[in-house]
Amino acid sequence: MALRAALRTKCALSGFLSQPSSSSRHGRVCASTVLAAQQRSNSTSSKISVDFDQSTGVAVMHMKSPPVNSLSLDFLTEFCISLEKLEMDKSCRGLIITSSLPKVFSAGLDILEMYGKSPESCGEFWKAVQEMWLKLYSSNMVTVAAINGSSPAGGCLMSLTCDYRIMVDNPRYSIGLNETQLGIVAPFWFKDTMANTVGHRITEMALALGMLYSPAEALKIGLVDQIVPEEKLMSTAEQAMAKWLAIPAHARQLTKSMMRKPTVDRMTSKREADVQNFVSFITKDAIQNSLRVYLEMLKKRKA
Numbered sequence: 340m341a342l343r344a345a346l347r348t349k350c351a352l353s354g355f356l357s358q359p360s361s362s363s364r365h366g367r368v369c370a371s372t373v374l375a376a377q378q379r380s381n382s383t384s385s386k387i388s389v390d391f392d393q394s395t396g397v398a399v400m401h402m403k404s405p406p407v408n409s410l411s412l413d414f415l416t417e418f419c420i421s422l423e424k425l426e427m428d429k430s431c432r433g434l435i436i437t438s439s440l441p442k443v444f445s446a447g448l449d450i451l452e453m454y455g456k457s458p459e460s461c462g463e464f465w466k467a468v469q470e471m472w473l474k475l476y477s478s479n480m481v482t483v484a485a486i487n488g489s490s491p492a493g494g495c496l497m498s499l500t501c502d503y504r505i506m507v508d509n510p511r512y513s514i515g516l517n518e519t520q521l522g523i524v525a526p527f528w529f530k531d532t533m534a535n536t537v538g539h540r541i542t543e544m545a546l547a548l549g550m551l552y553s554p555a556e557a558l559k560i561g562l563v564d565q566i567v568p569e570e571k572l573m574s575t576a577e578q579a580m581a582k583w584l585a586i587p588a589h590a591r592q593l594t595k596s597m598m599r600k601p602t603v604d605r606m607t608s609k610r611e612a613d614v615q616n617f618v619s620f621i622t623k624d625a626i627q628n629s630l631r632v633y634l635e636m637l638k639k640r641k642a
């Protein structure tokens with residue numbers, strides 16, 4: 340609860356959307372003399388750890404919530420706090436998001452947050468999902484997803500919010516918005532985010548069929564930008580980051596805002612209604628039943 344209270348306070352202070360403005364980070368000086376004195380800093384919470392390299396201005400966020408980095412309310416809260424801290428540190432210009440777990444980038448939303456929960460809990464959870472998306476999709480930082488494992492549904496959404504996606508070329512890994520396979524529906528802003536990346540027709544088919552793509556297939560449709568062997572993932576992410584950071588920050592940020600603002604505005608203008616829709620949809624008996632069957636299937640598959 341303390342974390343959630345901390346997040347609420349931070350959000351009230353900084354606002355949800357960090358739009359590029361005259362106070363964009365280009366050319367600004369880090370306010371923290373402590374940070375400036377350090378070349379690297381490390382912050383760790385239970386589900387996220389962040390390594391920040393002061394000399395490059397690039398932070399690497401490691402998701403480390405076993406078994407599958409599912410996006411629970413606690414995970415999302417920690418994630419948003421970490422993101423907000425980096426966003427407020429003017430010396431941090433780029434963020435690489437990756438997983439510390441073998442085989443899984445993120446299993447997406449934690450199904451247990453949506454199954455057998457009260458409408459109030461579901462509403463609180465959904466607000467945290469919205470907030471993660473808003474913060475990432477409108478971040479002033481250059482964001483790179485270094486996808487080192489499977490990344491279904493919410494995990495795919497998290498990757499799609501980044502400026503650039505690099506995935507490990509392992510055919511056992513998959514990525515996509517597979518919600519319909521669970522008997523649920525990807526909300527309009529999941530759909531918009533994917534359509535902005537791969538286009539309307541591919542999104543329509545991918546969402547309807549709940550498609551999960553191999554890295555090679557994902558590259559072919561533009562769902563990821565590059566595929567690389569596992570051992571080259573982080574060096575490739577750093578190279579991509581350097582390329583993006585070489586562009587004048589104000590020009591890059593304004594361009595990002597221009598491309599993404601209509602989608603962000605559409606979501607923020609419907610934010611409350613979206614929470615209500617989610618709660619009434621997810622608490623329906625038929626949907627709860629679908630989630631139960633899916634959870635059982637996951638357990639059986641393991642056995």
Ligand SMILES: CCCCCCCCCCCCC/C=C/C(=O)SCCNC(=O)CCNC(=O)[C@H](O)C(C)(C)COP(=O)(O)OP(=O)(O)OC[C@H]1O[C@@H](n2cnc3c(N)ncnc32)[C@H](O)[C@@H]1OP(=O)(O)O
Nearest residue numbers: 406409446447448449450451489491492493617620637641
């Ligand atoms: C009129 C229209 C109105 C529309 C209104 C719309 C409103 C909105 C509707 C709702 C929208 C919701 C959007 C949802 C988004 C999501 O993200 S849903 C989650 C989808 N995720 C998945 O389908 C992934 C499922 N998991 C896997 O496929 C695999 O686990 C894996 C990620 C590929 C990893 O495989 P492996 O390493 O083999 O691990 P497992 O053995 O399968 O799993 C280990 C344990 O983890 C549990 N688990 C897995 N995923 C999740 C998860 N997402 N949430 C919670 N728990 C998960 C799994 O059950 C295992 O548990 P144990 O058996 O207890 O160990």
